[in-house]
Structure formats: C-alpha cells, structure tokens
Amino acid sequence: MSESVEIVEKKPIPSEATMIIGLPDVGLVGLIATSYLISELKLEEISYMDSDLLPPVVVLHKGLPHAPLRIYGNQNLIAVISELAVPVPAIYPIMREIVDWGQAKKVKRIVSIGGIPVESRQTITEPKVFGAASNQELLDMLSKRGLSIMNEGYIVGPQALSMRYSLSKKMSAIALLAQSFYNYPDPEAAAMVLKEFSRIFEIKVDVSKLLEKGEEIRLKARDIMKRTQQEMNRMKKSQEYDLPLYV
Amino acid sequence: MSEKREKLSTFDMMEKYLEEIEALADEFMASAFSEGPSWNTETCCLQALSNVFITSREVIVTADLPNIEPETVKVEAVDENLIEITAKMKKKVRFADLGIYHRQGEFSFLRCQGRVHVAFDAEKMKISCKGGILEVRFPRKK
Numbered sequence: 001m002s003e004s005v006e007i008v009e010k011k012p013i014p015s016e017a018t019m020i021i022g023l024p025d026v027g028l029v030g031l032i033a034t035s036y037l038i039s040e041l042k043l044e045e046i047s048y049m050d051s052d053l054l055p056p057v058v059v060l061h062k063g064l065p066h067a068p069l070r071i072y073g074n075q076n077l078i079a080v081i082s083e084l085a086v087p088v089p090a091i092y093p094i095m096r097e098i099v100d101w102g103q104a105k106k107v108k109r110i111v112s113i114g115g116i117p118v119e120s121r122q123t124i125t126e127p128k129v130f131g132a133a134s135n136q137e138l139l140d141m142l143s144k145r146g147l148s149i150m151n152e153g154y155i156v157g158p159q160a161l162s163m164r165y166s167l168s169k170k171m172s173a174i175a176l177l178a179q180s181f182y183n184y185p186d187p188e189a190a191a192m193v194l195k196e197f198s199r200i201f202e203i204k205v206d207v208s209k210l211l212e213k214g215e216e217i218r219l220k221a222r223d224i225m226k227r228t229q230q231e232m233n234r235m236k237k238s239q240e241y242d243l244p245l246y247v
Numbered sequence: 248m249s250e251k252r253e254k255l256s257t258f259d260m261m262e263k264y265l266e267e268i269e270a271l272a273d274e275f276m277a278s279a280f281s282e283g284p285s286w287n288t289e290t291c292c293l294q295a296l297s298n299v300f301i302t303s304r305e306v307i308v309t310a311d312l313p314n315i316e317p318e319t320v321k322v323e324a325v326d327e328n329l330i331e332i333t334a335k336m337k338k339k340v341r342f343a344d345l346g347i348y349h350r351q352g353e354f355s356f357l358r359c360q361g362r363v364h365v366a367f368d369a370e371k372m373k374i375s376c377k378g379g380i381l382e383v384r385f386p387r388k389k
Contacts, residue, residue: 122309122380184296184311184380215379218313220345222296223285 005051005090005097007071013046015106018201019078021098022113023158024085024228026237027180028221029115030158032190033197034081036210041203043072043079049097053090059083069094077203078107085227086158088234095161099169109138109172111197112159115180115189116150117240127179127189129196134166134173142174145200150177152244156237176200182238183229185221187214268301288352293340297332297359306367306385308332312357313379314340320376322383324369325360332381333358 022034037043048067058065068084080098102110116130130150131142143149155163159175166173176197180189191207198205210217232238285294297310312320312334319335334357341353366388373384 122377122382181311181380183298215313216344218311218379219293219340222294222311225296226285 004053005049005093007047007049007097007101009047011044011046011073013105014073014075014078016108017073017076017078017105019080019098019102019105019107019110020113020197021080021110021158021162023080023082024224024231025157025159026115026117026182026232026240027178027184027186027189028225028228029178029180029186029189029193030113031081031083031224032185032187032210032217032221033113033194034079036190036207037077037194037197037205038072038079038081040205040209041074041077043074043077045070046073046078047071049094051090051094053087053093054084055087057084078102078105083224085224085231088231091158091161091235095158096165099162099165099171103169103171107171109174110162110166111201112162112173112175113193113197114157114159114175114177115186115193116153116177117182117238118179119241121179121181121186124179127186127192129176129178129193131196132163132175132177134163134171138172138174142200147176147196147200150175152246154239154242154244156239157232157235183225183232185218185225187211187217286352286354288354290356290358291339291352291354292333292356292358293336293354295332295334295357295359297361299330299361299363301363301365301387304387306363306365306387308361308363308381308383308385310357310359310381311379312376312381314338315357315379317376320374320381322372322374322381324367327366328363330361330363330369330383330385331358332360332383334381 022030024031049069057068059068069082072079131147132150133139163173176193178189178193180186191210194205194207295310300307310332314336315334321333323331325331339353339355342350367385368388371386375382
C-alpha cells in the first residue's frame with residue numbers, strides 16, 4: 001500500500017482479469033467510456049479508494065454514499081473510475097497504488113483509456129483511436145489487430161503514470177487514446193475507444209446507447225470537465241501537443 | 248536623468264510576449280473557474296463550456312452547446328472585452344432530467360461569456376456550428 005492511499009476491498013477480487021482505468025482527463029474520454037462499460041456490463045462495485053489527499057467528498061447515487069474513486073468488476077474485468085477530478089498531487093500515489101494493487105491481484109494487463117487532444121476535433125466525424133504499450137510484444141499484438149500505433153509523442157497524466165509504473169514492475173500496460181476535444185466532454189471519442197477495446201479484447205459492448213445519450217452526457221459532464229481542466233492545466237497536460245525530440 | 252532602455256533580442260521579446268499571454272490566460276482561467284453553480288434558475292440558463300484563443304490575426308471563441316437549436320445562437324460583444332453567447336435548447340431541461348431531485352428549476356438556454364484582452368472587430372465575426380460545437384472568429388483590430 002502507498003503511504004497515503006488505501007484500496008478498500010468490499011468483495012472478492014478476481015485474478016487474471018483485465019484492469020481498465022478511466023480517470024477524468026482530456027475530453028473525459030476515459031471516464032465516460034469506463035462508466036458506460038460498467039453500466040452496460042453491469043459490473044459490481046468491488047472496492048473503493050480512500051486517501052487524505054482527496055477532497056472530503058462522497059457521491060450520492062440513489063441516496064447512498066459512494067467514494068468518488070471506485071473499482072468495479074466481474075470475473076474478467078476490473079474497472080477503475082473517478083467521479084472527481086483527481087488533484088495533481090494525488091495522481092502519483094493513486095496511480096502507484098492502483099498498479100501495485102493490480103499486481104497483487106495478478107491482473108493480466110492494465111488498459112488506460114483516454115483522449116488525445118486534437119485542435120481540429122470539430123472537423124473530425126469519426127475520431128481515430130491510437131494505442132501505446134509497455135512492451136514490443138503488446139505493441140505488435142495491437143498492431144496485428146489493426147490498431148494505429150502512437151509512434152511518437154508525449155502522454156501526460158494518469159495514463160503516463162500507469163505506463164511508467166507498469167513498466168517498472170514488468171506488467172503489461174496498454175493505453176487506448178481517441179482523438180478528442182481537450183476540454184469539452186467527448187462521448188463520441190469515448191464510443192470510438194470502446195469500440196476498439198471491444199474489438200481488440202473480444203468483449204462485446206454495444207455503444208449505440210452512448211452515442212444516443214451524447215448530448216445529455218455533455219450537459220451533465222460540464223462541471224466535472226471544468227474541474228478536470230483546472231487539474232489538467234496544473235499538470236501541464238498541453239504538453240501532449242508538443243513534439244518530442246529523440247535523434 | 249537619462250532613461251536606460253532595455254535592449255532585447257527578438258527571442259527575448261518573443262519570450263516576454265509569451266509570458267504576457269500566459270499571464271492573461273491565467274487571469275482568464277481564474278475568472279472562468281470562479282466557484283459557483285453552473286446554472287442560474289432565475290435566467291433559466293445552464294452555463295456552457297467555452298474557450299477563447301487569440302492568434303496574431305484573429306480572436307476565436309468556441310463553445311460546447313449540446314441540445315440547442317442552431318438558428319437561435321446569439322453572439323454579442325457586451326463590451327469591448329466581453330463576448331457573450333446564448334442559445335435556446337431544443338427542449339427544456341429540468342434538474343430531474345439530470346437525475347437531480349433535491350433542486351427545482353428548468354433551463355431553456357445555454358449561455359457563456361468569454362473575456363478577450365485584445366481589440367477585435369465584432370462587426371466582422373464569422374460563425375459556424377457543427378455537432379453543437381460553436382466557433383466564432385473575429386478579426387483582430389490593428
């Protein structure tokens with residue numbers, strides 16, 4: 001366990017599962033996609049995260065309190081979401097704890113879902129999804145399954161840390177990133193990334209309801225998007241627009 | 248007393264210019280993120296997310312306007328530094344529609360304001376709206 005973060009288990013945790021991480025980030029792509037996946041596959045809440053580094057918040061759903069950072073699952077999948085924009089100082093210990101916990105639970109792989117900010121997003125009808133992976137074998141697998149690879153570039157934030165910590169523990173980690181708006185909620189990008197996830201890992205997910213509910217989601221997500229943008233500015237998320245130099 | 252003039256290279260000037268822009272952007276972000284609800288039951292408005300970009304030639308304002316009737320979009324320069332965007336929603340949204348039952352109120356409009364710190368020509372704005380994403384371009388005044 002990290003010094004300041006604890007994952008409290010409520011139910012038995014499956015081993016050999018795929019762990020998906022969808023924390024609030026660019027276009028809220030990861031959060032929208034993962035929470036839709038949770039409701040479509042009717043995953044159960046199996047754990048939650050407790051930390052003094054998080055604001056003193058509970059989220060009420062159907063009148064009952066829930067921790068904003070929760071973990072859902074079934075026999076094959078574990079899904080991590082946050083209904084709170086994770087404060088920058090908390091991101092490091094939280095991601096470290098998630099990866100450590102995943103290793104302890106013998107997860108098969110960690111899949112971080114998110115967005116890549118694209119300036120001309122409103123001109124793109126079908127956002128493209130790109131992949132990155134913690135090792136060549138995984139990258140080849142993604143490539144063989146027809147996913148475009150993000151060859152060069154920066155990843156900033158939770159996906160970057162999940163990749164970094166997984167790498168240091170020799171765990172398999174993948175990032176699936178859809179072209180998206182930077183600070184407008186992007187359900188279409190979330191649907192595209194879920195389609196790819198479904199195709200690559202052969203887990204059936206119908207995204208039609210997500211696309212139908214797009215406008216409603218955009219209205220509901222305004223507040224968390226605003227708070228997420230504040231955190232993205234703090235972590236210099238806009239560095240994802242930069243071109244890396246490696247000669 | 249003779250005034251000592253600072254000699255700056257082109258790069259220093261550019262850096263200074265960028266720092267100024269960054270300071271203005273921080274100021275804008277602080278005003279955009281002031282605490283408070285993102286709705287107003289008196290004016291029946293939900294606050295829309297928006298961005299202001301300033302290039303050497305243009306001021307570009309974008310706004311996320313889901314569930315609106317595009318023909319009702321109004322863009323107005325409230326004063327020389329403030330742009331206001333309003334649009335009527337296709338159907339009224341109540342708190343209950345958003346799953347909130349402990350508040351009452353319904354909303355018919357999306358609204359946002361963007362502060363701009365450079366002079367722009369409001370008469371020559373160009374508006375486009377695709378998939379509920381509004382983009383307004385104003386030429387900068389010289």
